[in-house]
Amino acid sequence: MKPYVSWLALIVLVFWQDGMAQLLDGNCIVSLRFRIAGGHNTPQGTTPWMALISNATHHDLCGGTLIHSRFILTAAHCIKDNKQLFVRLGLYDRSCPASRCTEVANFNVIKSISHPQFDFLYFKNDIGILKLDRQVVYNARIRPICIFLGDEFNSLSIHNFSAYGWGETNRGSLSSVLQTIHLSRREGKCDFIDLDSETQICAGDDKGDTCTGDSGGPLVANITYGRYVHRTQIGIDSFGSTYCNSNGVYTNVWSFRQWIKDTIWEESLLDKDCSDTRLKSGSIRQPWAVYILPSYAKGALITKRFVLTVAINLPADIQKIKVAALGGETFSVVSVHNHPQFTDDRILTNNIALLKLDKSVQSSDFFAPICFSSRLQKSVNTLTFLTVFIRSWEYLGLKQENATIVDRKTCGITIQMTVEDNQICVNKTSADFNSNGEIFGVDDRLNHKFILHGIKSFHKNGVVILTNIQSYADWIRKIVDVN
Numbered sequence: 001m002k003p004y005v006s007w008l009a010l011i012v013l014v015f016w017q018d019g020m021a022q023l024l025d026g027n028c029i030v031s032l033r034f035r036i037a038g039g040h041n042t043p044q045g046t047t048p049w050m051a052l053i054s055n056a057t058h059h060d061l062c063g064g065t066l067i068h069s070r071f072i073l074t075a076a077h078c079i080k081d082n083k084q085l086f087v088r089l090g091l092y093d094r095s096c097p098a099s100r101c102t103e104v105a106n107f108n109v110i111k112s113i114s115h116p117q118f119d120f121l122y123f124k125n126d127i128g129i130l131k132l133d134r135q136v137v138y139n140a141r142i143r144p145i146c147i148f149l150g151d152e153f154n155s156l157s158i159h160n161f162s163a164y165g166w167g168e169t170n171r172g173s174l175s176s177v178l179q180t181i182h183l184s185r186r187e188g189k190c191d192f193i194d195l196d197s198e199t200q201i202c203a204g205d206d207k208g209d210t211c212t213g214d215s216g217g218p219l220v221a222n223i224t225y226g227r228y229v230h231r232t233q234i235g236i237d238s239f240g241s242t243y244c245n246s247n248g249v250y251t252n253v254w255s256f257r258q259w260i261k262d263t264i265w266e267e268s269l270l271d272k273d274c275s276d277t278r279l280k281s282g283s284i285r286q287p288w289a290v291y292i293l294p295s296y297a298k299g300a301l302i303t304k305r306f307v308l309t310v311a312i313n314l315p316a317d318i319q320k321i322k323v324a325a326l327g328g329e330t331f332s333v334v335s336v337h338n339h340p341q342f343t344d345d346r347i348l349t350n351n352i353a354l355l356k357l358d359k360s361v362q363s364s365d366f367f368a369p370i371c372f373s374s375r376l377q378k379s380v381n382t383l384t385f386l387t388v389f390i391r392s393w394e395y396l397g398l399k400q401e402n403a404t405i406v407d408r409k410t411c412g413i414t415i416q417m418t419v420e421d422n423q424i425c426v427n428k429t430s431a432d433f434n435s436n437g438e439i440f441g442v443d444d445r446l447n448h449k450f451i452l453h454g455i456k457s458f459h460k461n462g463v464v465i466l467t468n469i470q471s472y473a474d475w476i477r478k479i480v481d482v483n
């Protein structure tokens with residue numbers, strides 16, 4: 001980043017009406033008040049979303065931003081031609097040795113996704129997402145930046161930004177310490193490129209410019225809405241003039257919000273071919289549903305090879321277990337994975353099991369895995385009800401019913417036992433949620449998917465206790481990957 005002369009920070013507030021927030025990751029960085037940055041170095045600790053991307057020979061290539069617990073946003077041109085990429089988070093000073101800067105976390109990139117219409121010649125659709133090898137644990141030094149997904153938000157109204165990067169400084173080499181600069185929107189000033197006003201932003205300043213090495217880094221605005229200031233990513237550093245002395249082109253993040261959301265959603269699913277819930281006719285179905293014999297517990301196909309059900313009442317002899325799909329097909333089981341801490345006591349702790357089928361299921365309209373995403377799912381704490389499929393004698397088909405979530409404390413009083421974090425309590429309505437292993441989830445009408453959240457463990461005194469599948473996401477992933 002090359003400042004032309006020294007400058008003083010300006011504080012810009014963009015006011016946003018309440019109730020419009022639709023954030024990609026609700027844990028993103030917000031603050032109640034401002035600090036003023038003066039000078040070129042970014043104050044340490046104010047950019048916990050900043051990522052540095054390097055290649056296999058330890059060359060630092062580009063900046064990026066943490067936007068979700070497993071995903072980095074950057075420019076597509078940073079990804080192109082690089083087979084193996086690495087990401088550092090929590091980083092401020094690039095030259096700080098690992099022994100001293102222990103807060104820095106290193107990740108391998110397991111998948112690089114460039115926008116399918118990225119055009120290297122004209123730098124159109126210069127946006128990409130990196131999937132990290134594991135989930136990022138948020139702390140004071142590592143936290144995602146906000147990305148507004150709502151249609152109401154429009155970044156065209158935002159004129160002042162901060163840009164961040166470890167890019168080239170006036171001295172011509174990459175900077176060791178993260179740099180920042182204030183930029184403003186410059187309509188019609190990026191004439192070195194045929195600017196697409198929908199998807200690209202031209203920004204610059206009389207006092208400095210972003211430069212080589214800043215690519216992929218963010219253009220950030222402070223968006224006030226509600227009582228909080230949201231550090232919000234507006235652009236991605238894409239393309240600039242050779243000498244870093246005029247204006248630069250930034251990818252307009254908001255115009256790619258649907259692609260970002262869809263990509264992360266898809267990458268977070270346990271099985272990407274998971275089933276749609278609705279047929280074109282609008283009728284509902286549950287092609288993942290299975291019965292476990294001989295117990296008649298219910299279960300759900302969660303990958304093409306594994307069925308999820310409750311651990312209770314499974315025969316010790318796996319020869320005796322059969323999995324029956326609703327369409328009539330029956331499978332033998334080659335291994336049973338009860339949760340290692342399952343206890344057959346009154347509260348049935350960790351009542352969850354995975355069954356490996358003797359063969360992979362050929363996904364079809366009638367038999368296909370349920371959707372389960374451990375990353376994008378709303379936490380149960382923010383949900384008020386879960387949906388369950390019940391057989392309706394009126395329609396001779398399926399219908400859905402909403403079961404109200406009862407808070408753990410009230411539920412505990414009702415059943416006179418302590419309800420644990422890894423359990424969900426729902427009110428037993430008129431429906432007959434009588435089978436163990438009954439599947440509860442969220443009907444995502446927008447994506448035509450039904451997202452698994454819980455399976456029935458037992459019922460008592462008018463409430464149903466479910467095993468909270470989200471709490472077991474890592475355990476499930478491990479078994480499914482290893483076996």
Ligand SMILES: *[C@@H]1O[C@H](CO)[C@@H](O)[C@H](O)[C@H]1NC(C)=O
Nearest residue numbers: 055056057058059061082083
């Ligand atoms: C890493 O990037 C540097 C600088 O662009 C390049 O010279 C080097 O060949 C790259 N290494 C790999 C493994 O691609």
Ligand SMILES: *[C@@H]1O[C@H](CO)[C@@H](O)[C@H](O)[C@H]1NC(C)=O
Nearest residue numbers: 010012013157158159160184
């Ligand atoms: C953006 O900053 C400029 C100074 O660089 C200031 O004159 C202008 O009012 C600011 N715009 C907004 C919308 O706050």
Ligand SMILES: *[C@@H]1O[C@H](CO)[C@@H](O)[C@H](O)[C@H]1NC(C)=O
Nearest residue numbers: 011012035037160161162222
């Ligand atoms: C936004 O706020 C941060 C402090 O929280 C400040 O460092 C930065 O300069 C501000 N950016 C803009 C564009 O006003």
Ligand SMILES: *[C@@H]1O[C@H](CO)[C@@H](O)[C@H](O)[C@H]1NC(C)=O
Nearest residue numbers: 385386387399400401402403
């Ligand atoms: C369940 O709740 C959703 C959202 O409030 C609603 O659209 C749906 O109609 C409800 N379904 C039933 C069967 O009540």
Ligand SMILES: *[C@@H]1O[C@H](CO)[C@@H](O)[C@H](O)[C@H]1NC(C)=O
Nearest residue numbers: 406410411414427428462463
């Ligand atoms: C369950 O719902 C019924 C009927 O709406 C209500 O009377 C009861 O208090 C609810 N139970 C709990 C534990 O919330």
